[in-house]
Amino acid sequence: MKFSENWLRSHVPTTASRDELSAxxxxxxxxVEEVDALGGGLDHVVVARIVDAVRHPEADRLQICQVDAGRGELLQIVCGAPNARPGLVAPLAMVGAQIGALKIGAAKLRxxxxxxxLCSAKELGLDSDASGLFELPDDAPVGQGLVEYLGLPDASIEIKLTPNRADCFSVRGIAFDVAAATRSQVVPFAADAVPATGARELAIELNAGAEAPRYLxxxxxxxxxAARTPLWMAERLRRSGVRPVSLLVDITQYVMLDLGQPMHAYDLGTLSGPIGVRRSRAGESLKLLDGRDAALDDSFLVVTDADRPVGLAGLMGGFDTRVTDATTDVFLEAAHFAPAAIMGRGRKLGLHTDAGHRFERGVDPALPRAAIEHATALVLELAGGTAAPVTEALRAEDLPSPSPIALRRARITRVLGITIDDAEVERILRALGMDVVAAGEGWQVTAPSRRFDIAIEEDLIEELARIHGYEQIPTTLPGGAARVAMPTETRLEELSVRRQLLARELQETINFAFVDAQLLQQWQLVDNLVPLANPLSAELAVMRPALLPGLVATLGRNVARQAGRVRLFEIGRAFAAQAGEGAPAPLETQRVAAVVCGDADAEQWGLAARKVDFxxxxxxxxxxxxxxxAELTFKPSAQPYGHPARSADVYRGEVRLGWIGQIHPRLAKAMDIDVDVYAxxxxxxxxxxxxxxxxxELSRFPAVRRDLAVLAPDAVAWTDLAATVRLAAxxxxxxLNLFDRYVGQGVEPGFKSLAMGLILQDKSRTLTDRDVDAVVTEVVAAIEREHHARIRG
Structure with a gap:
């Protein structure tokens, strides 16, 4: 938010210096991000009028001007500005003036x-416009000092606002905070109703429910x-970063910056009525003020004339209904739109406007009437005309309304660690525009309707802390004994999981919790998705249902940058929509994922290079x-994103934990990854x-090992066979160790040879050959009975 220092002081008179105000x-x-001082060093710059101008005989681009500077005689000035002409009123730096680093003296030019x-606005440090002389109104008093005439010195102050402080997107909104902090009072503002002298009205229809509950x-x-914007208004706009355009447009911009209410002016000659607000329809389009054609879907709010879209509500007006210098009749609009109805809509169109920026964060729902009365008074004063009555459409039940909040003295002390006098508490809250009533152990406080960020007691305490001064809160160490929370031994901590994966040469990465819906379609992960209501971009519009799509995309970006061996992991949440009444919150699941590609080992001389595998x-x-x-088992997987012969579902007992395997080559190719990826x-x-x-107790007796080579049908999985062996033994x-798998010569087709080692041990005695033979006999019988497997001859 950028504004003029003098404009702010007109709302809140304070004796604080500029530096103190910034602090x-x-x-x-x-x-405060930047303070641009204006008007310093302009003591010898005056208002002057060009009486005559002739071409310089030695230079086509120069003119010899005779200038009246109010000194009784004309001054001869050689000027190269393209807009220098007889009758023009412009600033003149007299001989002896210091303009920046330039000392003005008498000179000969050609x-x-x-x-x-004669000076441009940029040369004077008042604006960035260097296209020509700074044109002043024709009635500007010739000979008067420019500083006095323009109300200088001044400063253009730019502040950085957090998203919750939408009320400070206006000069008056900032004034309340300044008044509270400097023990001043905001100048009362009352937009008196302008008497209606006209009779023409346009009916208004609201068809967007709670998204557009008020329209005036x-x-x-x-x-x-075509009247010229007065200098005082143009300068306030210019010093606030807004370039003056035309009187009617400038008035709406001025009211928005002054009070915080975005407005729009339509050429009445282009409207027939009634005016309405509704959701746009898929396939509709609208030519906007900037000349672009916006293709709309059903997520936008539009202002309509006889059901024809004439403006994007809360964002930008339409081109065909804009006001021009030829406009004679105007329709002024001031409305309240719900933030959720405007959020993200501008980004869909690549559009950023001051109005949209404010409506997204919340505009005072009580402000439209004051704004339209204020704008009407300015129009009648500066452009003439007759005003009809204000027409209002209202859905009062859908307007946000602040509720009283109980504020307790004891709670203030508890949270801040200090005691603030009752009188100071009431002064601060009232200076911020709040209604304060003493009640019981504290107060009942009602925030003004512009303060969307005040909802609970702690919000009020935060206001007290920042205005009373954080420096007033002493720095103290916490007292008392600290509670020591013992980590549970029934689960592996996340830090231990990270350390384990790091020890396996995997590098941790963090990805966005939202992904591109088209990427999820490639992965065939389209069920129970959670779309974002206000995405940062179309590529980040859905909460991730799994970690792998984002993690594999990260691997792909590394591979595209010549990273040959990539080993990444991530621990994060995946999200799934839940069915049921009352729109239950999405189900969040903490997951761990890893992806690898390239060589199995880092490059070295001691091992032959080989590619990583399953x-x-x-x-x-x-x-x-x-x-x-955890003892894991693996079963063949049918996940569509996995290689059909190199992937498995992972189980712990009867619980499915997840998936492991090779990413399907078709999917990898679709993601422009040309290497095998395991995940x-x-x-x-x-x-x-x-x-x-x-x-x-550890057994003191020796273990006995027996190796068995069995022939098992190809369809029998090792995990199933191992489960049978464990149960039988x-x-x-x-x-139980599997140390060899063989198919080929000597093994009949349809079978495989599996060699396993059984390690047997008892805690109370040394096992005999009879004990071991009994176990082996039972194992052989069990695998033959359950899996048609037999000892290999």
Whole structure:
């Protein structure tokens, strides 16, 4: 928000200097980013009129001007500005003036004497316009000092606002904060109703429900739209970063900056009525003020004339109904639109406007009437005309209304650690425009309707803290004993998960929690999606239902930048919409995901280079599972984004944790990734859960190992076979290792040879050959019975 210092002081008289004012604004949360001083060093610059101008005989672009500076005699000035002409009133730097680094003196230009310099606004440091001389009104008093005439010195102050302070997108809104912080009073403002002298009205229809609950309009006939914007208004706009355009447009801009209410002016001759507000329809289009054609869908609000769109509500008016210098009758609009109805709509069209910026954050719903009366008075004063009555359409039940908030003395002390006098509490809150009534142990406080950010007691305490001064709150160390929270032993902490993955040479990454809907379609993840109501862009419009789409995209970006070996992981939340009444909140699941590609090992001389494969990533996962004591099983997966022969669903007992495998080559190609990518994604909570550790005695007796080679049908998975072996071997089995798999010569078609090692041990005695043979016999019988497997001959 950029504004004129003098404009602010007209709302809140304060004796604070410019530096003090800047410091106060920053201290109360309205951070000053830039202060551009205006009018310094212009003591010898006066208002002057060009009486005559002739071409310089030695230079086509120069003119010899005779200038009246109010000194009784004409001064000869050589000037190269393209707009220099007889009758023009412009600033003149007299001989002896210092303009920036330039000292003005008598000079000869191409042999012609020049006694001063006619100036542009940029040369004077008042604006960035250097296209010609700074044109002053024809009635400007010749000879008067420019500083006095323009109300200088002044400063253009730019502040950085947080999104919750929408009320400070106006000079008057800022004035309340300044008044509270400097113990001043805001000058009362009352937009008196302008008497109606005309009779023409346009009916107004609201058909957008709570999205547009208030709309005011007024017809003003017989205006002189070609009248010049008065200098005082033009300067306030210019010093606030707004270039004056035309009188009617400037008035609406001025009211918006002054009070905070965006407005729009329509050429009444282009309207037939009634005026309405409704949702746009898919396929509609509207030519906007900037000349572009906006293709609309059903998410926009439009202002209509006889159901024909004539403006994007809260964003920009239409081109065909704009006011011009030829306009004689005007229709003024002031409305309240709900922030949710405007959020993100401008970004859809690549459009950023001052009105949209304000409506997105919230505009005072009580402001439209005061704004339209204020604008009407300015139009009648500066452009003439007759005003009809204000027409209003209102859905009172849909207007936001502030509720009283209980503020307790004890709570203030508890939160801030200091006691603020009752009188100071009431002074601060009333200076901020709040209604304060003493009640019980504190007060009942009602915030003004412009303060959307005040909703609970802590909001009021925050206001007290920032205005009373953070420097008034002492710095103290917390007292008392600190509670020590012991970490649970029944789950693996996230930090331990991160350390484990880092130890496996995986690098952590953080991706956005929202992704492109088209990317999810490539992954065939289209069920139970959670779309964003106000996305940053079309590419980030859906909450992620899984971590892998974003993580694989990150891998792809690294591969595209010549990263040969990429190993990434992420721990984050995935989101899924829930069905049910009352629009339940999306289901959030904490997950861990990893992606790898390239070489299995970092480049070195001791190992031959080989590409990473499924079993490398499976080893990383099993190492992570071992940290929590989880025993995992793997079953063939049918996930559409996985390679059909190189992917598996991961289980812990009967609970499916997630997926591991190779990303389908078609999907990788669609994402412009030309290497094999292996990935995993699992729910973190069931993976990290572990049983409470219990100490147990180690066996003092030797273990016995027996190796078995069995022929099993190809359709039998090792996990199923291993489960049968463990069940048959019973409590004597300590470990079961698969150390070989063979198919080929010597193995009949349709079968595979699996070699496993059984390690047997008892805690109370040394096992005999009879004990071991009994276990082996039971295992062989079980696998033959359950899986038609047999010992290989």
């Amino acid at each position: 106060v604004l920053t201290a109360i949360g309205l951070e 042999g012609v004497d020049s006694n001063g310099m 309009g007024r017809v003003i006939e017989g205006v002189n739209a 079993h490398d990533l499976k080893g990383d996962l099993e190492a992570l599972a071992a940290a929590s004591g 995993l994604e699992l729910d973190l909570a069931p993976l990290a859960a572990r049983e409470l550790p219990r100490a147990s 019973g409590p004597l089995l300590r470990e």
